[in-house]
Amino acid sequence: MKDNLSAEKHGPMKAHPEEKMRVSFDLDEVLFVSPKTHKTEPPLKFPLNRIFQERLRLGTPDVIRTLQRMNYEVWVYTSSFRSERYIRWLFRFYGVRFDGIVNGARHLREVQRNNRTVLPQKMPNRYRISLHIDDEAVICSLGPQYGFRTYQLDAQDDEWKEKIIARAEEVRKLISNR
Secondary structure (H helix, E strand, O other): OOOOOOHHHHHHOOOOOOOOEEEOOOOOEOEEEOOOOOEOOOOOOOOOHHOOOOOOOOOHHHHHHHHHOEEEEEEEEOOOOOHHHHHHHHOOOOOOOOOOOEEHHHHHHHHHHOOOOOOOOOOOHHHOOEEEEOHHHHHHHHHHHOOOOOEEOOOOOOOHHHHHHHHHHHHHHHHHOO
16 A cells, blocks of 8 residues: 655645545445455345445445545545446445545546547546545556545555545645645
């Protein structure tokens, strides 16, 4: 697990004082994990488990609700083309409501658009997201170049929730001190 600190020097990540700081999570291999390699939340009950087959990393609903209680907006930012509606409904069955969702289709429509230069799969700063949690090293490594902060989460880690909350608090302090 790695975080990029270079964006603190470069990133134009100043939040407006009245705005909540935004934290986003990737889905695949971050919130959606395999029970063969990670501890997971219990599956949804039949018939929902046939519609929503993804398994949530153990502690996902708790960390999202905790961040929201701590006055953060929590978003999903995924390169997946699952519909926003599908994502919202799946998480509602776990008692979670996201403040925003950016999927692959929305990213292509709003970020990549007709740009001839191929942009990274994710550009959290385009949505005023101050911290993005992802499993892909390439996404995390692009943070300093494109002005966004990341935390890399990949392997099973029983302390992942505490580490993400600590990183979010660290970023919030950096932003508020600017």
